[in-house]
Amino acid sequence: MRHFAIVGSGPAGFYTAEALAKAYGDSARIDIIDKLPVPYGLIRFGVAPDHQSIKKVSGRYEKVAESENVRFVGNVAVGDAVSVEELRGLYDAVVMATGAPHDRKLGIPGEELAGVVGSAAFVGWYNGHPDFADLDPPLDAGHAVVIGAGNVALDVARILSKTRVEFEGSDIVGHALERLMGSSIETITILARRGPHQIAMTPKELGELGRLEEAAPDVDAADLPPAETDEALEDRGLAKSVGLLRQFAAEPQEKRKTVVFDFFARPLRIEGDGKAERVVVEETRVEGGKCVGTGKTYDVPSGLVVSCIGYSSPHIPGVPYDHAKGRYENDEGRIDEGFFAVGWARRGPTGTIGTNRPDGYDVASQIEEAMAVGSDGGKAGGEGLDSLLCERDVAATSFTDWRKIEAAEEAAARAGSPREKIVDPAEMLRILGH
Ligand SMILES: Cc1cc2nc3c(=O)[nH]c(=O)nc-3n(C[C@H](O)[C@H](O)[C@H](O)COP(=O)(O)OP(=O)(O)OC[C@H]3O[C@@H](n4cnc5c(N)ncnc54)[C@H](O)[C@@H]3O)c2cc1C
Incomplete structure (x- = not known):
């Protein structure tokens, strides 16, 4: 069994998970970790609220999140609740898909x-x-x-x-x-x-x-x-x-x-x-x-x-940073052995949602080249992460939890609107009974 962690649940993270899930099938477990309790990155928080048809791309990511070998692990800030070093110890490969959330x-x-x-x-x-x-x-x-x-x-x-x-x-x-x-x-x-x-x-x-x-x-x-x-x-x-x-x-x-x-x-x-x-x-x-x-x-x-002049990726201990470009240092997505970057964290803040797809697929194939399908790396993977989070009292959210938050948002929608977003993470966790 192989274990992969993707840090960030925006388009780049989901396309990478999609590619890895297809390539490895049952012989890998993939965790998509996000610091927020809810998925989708800029699809939820960047794409304009009056451009709902563009946000529908999340339907594709939903299918990925519901695959047998993929988990969404929300409310876990990497670099805070868990370190990059710890993730690299637990997983065969770690893919940074944190985007570029800071204003230039x-x-x-x-x-x-x-x-x-x-x-x-x-x-x-x-x-x-x-x-x-x-x-x-x-x-x-x-x-x-x-x-x-x-x-x-x-x-x-x-x-x-x-x-x-x-x-x-x-x-x-x-x-x-x-x-x-x-x-x-x-x-x-x-x-x-x-x-x-x-x-x-x-x-x-x-x-x-x-x-x-x-x-x-x-x-x-x-x-x-x-x-x-x-x-x-x-x-x-x-x-x-x-x-x-x-x-x-x-x-x-x-x-x-x-x-x-x-x-x-x-x-x-x-x-x-x-x-x-x-x-x-x-x-x-x-x-x-x-x-x-x-x-x-x-x-x-x-x-x-x-x-509106551009963005930079977050500094996270253990991730080499290219200060001139405001993103992680990487060579065609590779940061180090078993350590990669995709999407805006790899390229900087350019391109459309679709531009992140070839990025994700490319990194997945680099991983596949290094770790043959069916091989075993002997890593603890998601179970190891769960024990760490439990020890640290971190209330991680699952995709099922997101479904409950989504249902609450839809129920609260004003007339003519698809949802009224819950803004406060504490309120989200209250809904989930955490
Ligand atoms: C205002 C705006 C409007 C846009 N509109 C369009 C549009 O209409 N059409 C279009 O094609 N493209 C649009 N884009 C571009 C598109 O949103 C990006 O190409 C895409 O979202 C980049 O994907 P990403 O996965 O790299 O990053 P993101 O979508 O930013 O996802 C990054 C994820 O990483 C998580 N994260 C960050 N740090 C950590 C951490 N330390 N630990 C755990 N998780 C972390 C974040 O919470 C987030 O969920 C828009 C961009 C912006 C800024």
Whole structure:
């Protein structure tokens, strides 16, 4: 028998478990360990609450979790409740799939002011992540600034723009919905350091901004490169997105709220009296794909600043860290003998949910090469972990427990919503009688 531990129950963790379960069948036991009592990582806590169809991918992970040879072990923080060293002693292979949950810093003065938050925190707040339940973002100023030129920036701008009716069918948590409905933000400025040809915004997400009930996109035609240069774009998705920006510029809409696309704009500092009041921005130009400051500056008023500029993986003792890249040191997923990384912990925060699948399958095949199906490593595996957790009085949750939490969330859903997420882990454990 072989024993494998996967640390993290997001997409990367589940695809790795799926691949290992298929490869080894009955001759392996696979534990997917998560620090939270509930599974699915960013599928639950990152993907936008009004994009329910994307969250349906969890149906595939459910099947994996219900396989005979796979267990979900929630509420166990690796590096805290149990160490990586201990896991490596108990299992034949340990796969780090912890994602990249920490916001990258802007690295500009004023970042520490109240009202400046990272997207992990802001997105976590409206998606019911327990670490950000108390975020309390200031929504009483008229103007918000979102820094970044990718889909996360679009998610944040859209969530700040929607009406109650537009949130129907979403699972945005009640505490965030009520705060957002009382928000006085009417202008949301998206600051992008470079131009329309350098965005990482996909057409589906960008197109949504043009169809909002009370908010309209505002693009300055002067920021758009000559139309004939779009033909040179190799990425057809990007060409479509630029086409949408052209349409927004050509057909301006008058609505109560505005989402301003401010291109060639680099934040220099955030200013205010004890809290964010404005972002000082430098105009840029793009030279050879790189952003160069022009020295010309202006202010964008902002009581709330959300930076959407990337993430880093958590530091966990026993896991070598690549500080420059903000992820674990690894060579094509291999950290050390019997020790691997997948997903965002391996590659950094790029790609879609599906990008994590080949990662997981690749690491599973590296493991299979090193440990033939049917061989035995003589490790204690899950039984050893259970004894450790019992000694330490750690109340681990199972997939059956998650089912009970899920049922309670569905029962508490407001009309038209699939669930009302339980935010507090202690409340989850109370439901389970732990
Ligand atoms: C705001 C946002 C929106 C997104 N929207 C989309 C979208 O619409 N479509 C799309 O295709 N992609 C989207 N993505 C990207 C997608 O979510 C990622 O590609 C994917 O979740 C990465 O998977 P992962 O398993 O590496 O990490 P994660 O999903 O982050 O999972 C990591 C897991 O590890 C656990 N963990 C962390 N530390 C520990 C520890 N010490 N011990 C135990 N467990 C731990 C975490 O609790 C978590 O469950 C979005 C990302 C973000 C940030």
